[in-house]
Amino acid sequence: MLLQTVLADDEPLARQKLRQMLGERAGVQVVGEGASAAEVLDVVRETSPQLLFLDICMPGMDGFGLIDQLNALHGVTPPRIIFTTAYDTYALRAFDMNAVDYLLKPFTADRLQTAVDRARDEILGAGKFDSRLPGTNHDASRYTTRIVFKSRGRILFLPVSDIRWIAAEENYVRICTRTETHLLRQTMTDLEEKLDPEMFARVHRSAIVNLQFVKEVRTESCRDFSVLLVNGQKIPMSRSYHARILQSFKTAGTQVA
Numbered sequence: 001m002l003l004q005t006v007l008a009d010d011e012p013l014a015r016q017k018l019r020q021m022l023g024e025r026a027g028v029q030v031v032g033e034g035a036s037a038a039e040v041l042d043v044v045r046e047t048s049p050q051l052l053f054l055d056i057c058m059p060g061m062d063g064f065g066l067i068d069q070l071n072a073l074h075g076v077t078p079p080r081i082i083f084t085t086a087y088d089t090y091a092l093r094a095f096d097m098n099a100v101d102y103l104l105k106p107f108t109a110d111r112l113q114t115a116v117d118r119a120r121d122e123i124l125g126a127g128k129f130d131s132r133l134p135g136t137n138h139d140a141s142r143y144t145t146r147i148v149f150k151s152r153g154r155i156l157f158l159p160v161s162d163i164r165w166i167a168a169e170e171n172y173v174r175i176c177t178r179t180e181t182h183l184l185r186q187t188m189t190d191l192e193e194k195l196d197p198e199m200f201a202r203v204h205r206s207a208i209v210n211l212q213f214v215k216e217v218r219t220e221s222c223r224d225f226s227v228l229l230v231n232g233q234k235i236p237m238s239r240s241y242h243a244r245i246l247q248s249f250k251t252a253g254t255q256v257a
Contacts, residue, residue: 001124003051004047005051007053008035014105037065041070051080054067055085083102085104099157121159160210165209168205172185202241213229
């Protein structure tokens with residue numbers, strides 16, 4: 001599937017470089033460009049792109065104002081947004097506007113590929129966890145779908161579906177994905193409140209797991225329990241949480257041993 005893409009940046013060289021980098025990415029087709037908010041609006045009306053690379057600082061209107069204009073267009077589905085900017089100060093606002101990603105200039109081809117892959121997943125509806133627990137009044141929209149934070153000089157928009165498990169470390173939480181871990185200054189309770197309980201379960205005072213990555217729930221003894229992830233990671237489960245969430249794991253298709 002080709003992602004129909006528009007580039008919005010007031011610097012011709014920046015658009016040229018981005019177009020060249022995207023030309024090396026399979027499945028991306030640049031269908032238009034704009035150097036100002038007015039030009040971008042016209043291009044979006046004409047092409048109805050699925051993806052928009054958007055610089056924040058542009059003549060006439062900044063990127064956030066442009067998004068408001070795009071959302072107000074009749075008969076046009078607003079494209080997914082990947083911000084491209086030299087400033088990290090707008091990251092939280094971009095996150096609040098549901099941007100797919102936030103690329104800090106200059107960015108690498110690998111970082112660009114990650115953003116494109118993320119956009120493709122959103123457009124295709126991939127990465128959604130469909131195993132739901134019983135309940136008729138569940139509203140998944142009230143829970144966060146991404147966590148934004150600074151890590152090793154980057155602004156990361158981490159989809160919660162990528163998180164395998166979370167561990168408490170004093171005044172921090174360590175978020176573990178398949179390939180990386182990130183340390184955030186936040187409490188387990190605050191983070192747990194933001195996560196969909198049909199996707200995440202707290203198994204210990206110091207651990208939260210993503211149900212889609214749980215392989216087994218094990219009974220080690222009459223008082224000791226553990227959760228085994230698909231990658232072989234074993235996480236202790238406290239007795240106080242065991243009875244409360246055992247049914248949750250069974251409903252999600254997790255093997256209980």
